[in-house]
Amino acid sequence: MDNRDILFASLVGTKVAESIPRFSVIQNELAKHVLPPIPFLPLRNVDKIKKAKSSVTVEELWWHSDSAPKADQQFFPLSFSLTKDGQKYLLPYETMISINGKNQIVKRSVAKGNKLPGTIKERWAQDDYDITITGVLIGDYEIGNIRDCYPWxxxxxxxxxxxxPQAIYVFCEPLRLLGINKIVIEDFSFPFTKGENVQAYEIKAVSDFDYLLVLKLDEK
Incomplete structure (x- = not known):
């Protein structure tokens, strides 16, 4: 884990930062650098946030950042849509996606003798995927009033x-490889994030699949 990964983990408030040795020392060091914003995203594209000079002038307080990276500039771009073929919203900066899968197994304990330990697995089925999306939004200006700085x-x-109140269509390669085209949002948060033009977020969702629950009479 390099310096940029450590800074990003600290910004978005994930548990990754808590596992870093001497984390309190790192936090104290970060507290000394309120300005300028920290170049934190470990993206494939080039960091486009301008760095502050040793002495900041009044004019430089209104630096304008370049536009967010496009889909072809991200390694695993993630887009949302309300319909399958509808307008897509590309999350502006590459997110960190964690996917957890599990199986539902029906077990039964029976008397099998001492030579056959364990339970009988009568039935199993695949459960939903648990998906955690962690990312960040960045405003156009680094310092100023809320309408100019905050990525509202x-x-x-x-x-x-x-x-x-519906399932959301998602477009991302790791999700596609698992057959996940839709997700349902269960929980989300916008934690405190250092920087006037930066807002982190975390989304917890589960996969959603289409099932044919009603069969016609002529269907087998």
Whole structure:
């Protein structure tokens, strides 16, 4: 884990940071650098956030950052959509996606003799995938008033997806390889994030698959 990974973990508030040795020392060191924003995302594309100079002038307080990386500039871009072929919303900076899978197994304990330990597995089925999406939103300006600095446009777009009472279509290669095309949001958070133009988020969701529960009479 390099310095950028450590800084990113600290920003988004994941448990990764807690496992880093001498974490309190790192946190104290980070606290000394409120300005400028920290180059933190371990992205494939080039870091486009401008660095502050040793002496900051009034004009430099309004630096404008370049646009967010496009899909072809991210290694695993993630997009949301409300319909299968509808308009997609590309999460502006590459996210960290964790996927956990498990099986549902029906076990029965029977008397089998001392030479046959364990239980009888009568039936098993695949359970939902648990998906955790951790990312960050970045505003255009590093310092200024809230409408100029805070990434409220992307915040509102993401909020609209999170609050929709329906499954969301997702487009991301690791999810596609597992057959996951839709997810259902269970929980989400926007933790405190250092930097006036930075907002971290964490989304917890489960996979959703289409099942044919009603059969017609002529179907076998």
């Amino acid at each position: 446009r992307d915040f509102e777009k993401l909020r609209d997806f999170l609050l929709k």
